[in-house]
Amino acid sequence: MPYDPPPELQDLSLADIAGLVAARKLPPVEKWTPAHQSDSHMRIAADGRWYHQGGLISRPAMVRLFASVLRREPDGRYALVTPFEQQWIEVEDAPLLAVELKSEGTGDQRRLAFRLNTDELVVAGPERPIIMRGDADEPRPYLGLWRGLEARIERAVYYDLVELALQEAGEADTSLPIWSDGTCFRLDRIEDA
Structure with missing residues (x-):
């Protein structure tokens, strides 16, 4: 599925932006409680770059996908969550x-x-x-x-x-x-x- 980047922010009114935000459908990660947990071997550096096993994830579509299933747990740890698995991810500052x-x-x-x-x-x-x-x-x-x-x-x-x-x-x-x-x-x- 091809990714169409959003229009330039300066070309949108705040009403347009509010409509886009309201139409966004993120996966219901907060409702999922998978039994299986593991380490993702991923890290989000303080500069916002995402790494897997030490290598930079250079595809923006992959970063967007991972970010769509990311949540912060009550204990402060971060996890990538699907209905079947929860994988821990290291975050140096903010994800x-x-x-x-x-x-x-x-x-x-x-x-x-x-x-x-x-x-x-x-x-x-x-x-x-x-x-x-x-x-x-x-x-x-x-x-x-x-x-x-x-x-x-x-x-x-x-x-x-x-x-x-x-x-x-x-x-x-x-x-x-x-x-x-x-x-x-x-x-x-x-x-x-």
Whole structure:
């Protein structure tokens, strides 16, 4: 089955993006409890690259397939899950990356859409929060996803978020608030991991 990449993020309205997100059908991995467990011999590096037995998985379609059945367990481990088997996978940081941003609106009417390195589209909001980790000297922003997963927001995309927050906050406000889908996120507030 050929893969048709999504259209350019900048060519879509947020309403278009919301429709694409709503139409997406991920496998019901959270409902599966397979008895067989094993090691996948896979690793997701901090830079978002996927490896199997030390070799880079270079086919984007394979990465998208594996990402579609990935979940984070309550104990913090990651697994690739099918109805018949659960395979553990090492994740150095976050399993996915937010690599592109689109913003529409201002203030509490703003909506932020992100493209992930798997070409998934995500709108930040109450169920998909922007989370700040790290420390004041080296903040590490993440986007909450589904099944306990997160995407690390790449540095250039984070700088775009900060620029939007600074434009809107004004000189007197140093709290760096940014709204999306009716939720205010604070880019200056570091959360515990």
